Amino acid sequence: MAKRKDTVIVTGSTGFIGSALVNSFADRFALVGLDRAATRQPPPAAECVCIDLTSEDVVAAGLARVRTAYGARLASVIHLAAYFDLTGERNPLYEEITVGGTEKLLRALKQFEVEQFVFMSSMLAHKGGRPGDIIDEDWPLESNLPYRTSKIETERLIHEQHGAIPVVYARPAGVYDDLGRNAFLANQIARIYEEDPTGHVYPGDLRTGQSFLHLEDLTDAVARLIDRRKKLPTELALLLGEPEVMGYGELQAEIGRLIRGENWETREVPKALAKAGAWVQQDVLGEESFVRPWMVDIADDHYAIDISRARNVLGWQPRHSLRETLPRIVDALKADPAGWYRANKLDAAKVAGSGTKAREKDKAFEAKHDKMKPGHMAEMAGMGKQMLWAHFLVITLGVWLLTSPLQFALFDPAAAGTVRDVTQERGLWEPVLRNALTGWSDIVSGLLLMLFGGLALSPRFSWAQWGTTIAGLWLLFAPLFFWTPSAAATMNDTIVGALAIAFSVLVPMMPGMSHEGMMDESTVPPGWTYSPSSWLQRLPIIALGFFGFSSPAISLPTSSAMWVLSGSRSSPAETAGTARNSSSHPTFLEPGQSLMPGLAPWPI
Structure with a gap:
């Protein structure tokens, strides 16, 4: 009889990290994805159980389903579900979802035998240091932003209410993968790729930076946490990230070199100027600016971390580094800019039609139509004869x-x-x-x-x-x-x-009319195999339409109106306001006088 797999719950299982964990653990554990009802589903390896962390009854009902299907013993609960936005403003959802939702989840889990509860906190819960500082798990926490506050308060709540459940406060650095997929990193790369002037300035010390963590290294660390759950302390805080930190200026220069093949200059600017620029972009020009005032405030925070504890208790250290991964990220951007922008939730319209894949598509288009051209030209010749x-x-x-x-x-x-x-x-x-x-x-x-x-x-x-x-x-x-x-x-x-x-x-x-123009798929109307008209044909029609739309009503002199209404063979100038009331005798009209009762002449 096959041994039953240990059950692992992943909350937020449809997200970037949650999906990666489910895919990574597919062959090792019986997986349950707890997530809100949505169109997205977790990877097939996990059973999806819909919950709402703001409702205690719904959380209890979801876990009752888990108990029925998987039993009362849970090897690990990886708690990723939380609220975050980029505004930097206070939002009641931080309290309702991140803090209150965790409390409801913990309360419902008291009915289970839970061998481990991993709360995915953040490296940013710690107070920022300065270049040269190395942050460890005992470094002070600082709740000066709503996101940080929610993580710190949730850690405190877990500390007070976890009871007999062993807990881990995992504090990862900024997570990324081979496509980037880190909001801050992706926007930094995109500004340089687009040659955005704002990409040349930074409102802080260019030596400051932060640790990053590759997604594969994070999943490896979580797997080790689960495997060693019975050997770990009942309460453990753990920083996870790459020890090497590239300063913002160095990172800018490296991205610029990879994208442009040349030095990318970045200058420090006063924080007041950076905030004013962000305000103009966001509130005056109505642009969706990524940079927010709170980002300017923490621009001098430096996060270089000590991962000695992770090495000692897990035997873990990252196998990737941002410096080594940047070339792959940039290569992916160059190969398919639109796809890369979509993967990073950026505006793909800015880079539509560029990149290696777009060039390959153009070459394929040319090859396809070179192959079709002889037959198409013969068809065109036949049409000409007809x-x-x-x-x-x-x-x-x-x-x-x-x-x-x-x-x-x-x-x-x-x-x-x-x-x-x-x-x-x-x-x-x-x-x-x-x-x-x-x-x-x-x-x-x-x-x-x-x-x-x-x-x-x-x-x-x-x-x-x-x-x-x-x-x-x-x-x-x-x-x-x-x-x-x-x-x-x-x-x-x-x-x-x-x-x-x-x-x-x-x-x-x-x-x-060229073969390429007629076969351009972007101009072929529905139901046609070729474009029946070129821009050379359309432009005169467009010009006439524009002329007719924009030109004022053409006014003819009264004499012209009389000429048209009378049917005279004489030109407007020659009739000079005359109209025939018989076949041979002209009658002269005053300007504005009508030929027929009730019919006004054209305006003068």
């Missing part, structure tokens, strides 16, 4: 435009009308001349449309489509340029110009 009708239609438009001056009698002096007096008053060219110029413009434009339409039939002359577009644009504006007297010629040029543009670059594929 759209040849559009170019034949452009040729047809050119033929029509070539003959239209005869259809509209643009070369017939009698068709110019009887508006010469107004023409002279306004200083315009003679109507006969303007009609003739319009006619010659149509003839030349028709020939160009035929030429460019014919050339566009061959893939070698795809640029000819742009020639058709230019001719179409000219047709749109030619009647305005010549002040064409013929309304029919104006309408004809407008329609033919618009159709020429549509059947040159809008209906058929626009010339110059």
Whole structure:
């Protein structure tokens, strides 16, 4: 019969440290994860029992479930669950969760045979030293911050109420792993990576620093605590961390060298200036600044620790060091900046699209499309053949435009009308001349449309489509340029110009569209296998939309309104406020007078 595994409870089992402990102990203990009800679950190696440390009844019910499933003997309870925030402000949750929750948990555990209770306190419960000081377990504690106060008060409560349960006050240094995953360390690295100006200043002695502790070394220390639980004193305080401490200035320089390959200068600044800068960022500019005033206040605290006790009672010492791990942390950042930022709960949008993985993705994209390009180009050529009708239609438009001056009698002096007096008053060219110029413009434009339409039939002359577009644009504006007297010629040029543009670059594929641009996944619409339009196509539409949105309503003179409403062949300037009330007799209107009852003229 297999020996039953010892039962170990881990509170806060879904967190950074809790998950690592569960994964590390998976094959050695029967694990129970006590955590609040949440979407996250502890690793599969632990049974999840949901509790709420602020409710004594819920804690008791959760432990009753543990008693039923695992019995009354518990090898160890690793108590990680606690409250922490970066504000530095007093918060009732420190008292409710960290202190009060521990009290409720201890009270419920009195119904068990508990061989060990490990409270995960903090190295920061000790008063900060100065460069040269070495802190041991007998160093004074200091409760000058809410987080520190909660740890110190909880240690005091456990001391008073643990009864027959052996306890360990584990006081680890700042925990990190190969991705960083330490809020203070990660933000320090990110400021240098982003070349943030605030990364060049420090509101304290650059020689000060603090001990760190790799996550694997912490799990090793906790495993040793459990293994040696029956040999340890009934009450034990234990500092855990790396003996070597890199001063802030040295750490900055090393991070800068690893990231930038050059020296990173850091200067000391007055605390008042640092607090003012943090206040401006947080409260004036509304930025989510990591640096808070309380961090400035403790910038001179130095935490170099003596781990002799851990060596003696556990035979433990760290196998990692921050100095040796920094290159791996920075390599991970460079390889995948966005992933590293997400792992460290930073804003990944700041580094999106950068890093080794992003470059590898680009190379894979290029290789993929190089492979697809021959088939895609053949498909594009086939599409081009299917759209040849559009170019034949452009040729047809050119033929029509070539003959239209005869259809509209643009070369017939009698068709110019009887508006010469107004023409002279306004200083315009003679109507006969303007009609003739319009006619010659149509003839030349028709020939160009035929030429460019014919050339566009061959893939070698795809640029000819742009020639058709230019001719179409000219047709749109030619009647305005010549002040064409013929309304029919104006309408004809407008329609033919618009159709020429549509059947040159809008209906058929626009010339110059690249394979890479069409296959760029970021621009392919849902349901498509390629991007049907490039930015070259979209920009004119965007520009026209912006122009239409931003330009004020266009006002025409009263004479223009009368010209439009009357249907006269004469231009606005020539009608000069006249409108026909019969087929042959003009009637002159005063400015602002309407042609029809109840219909106001356009504004002047």
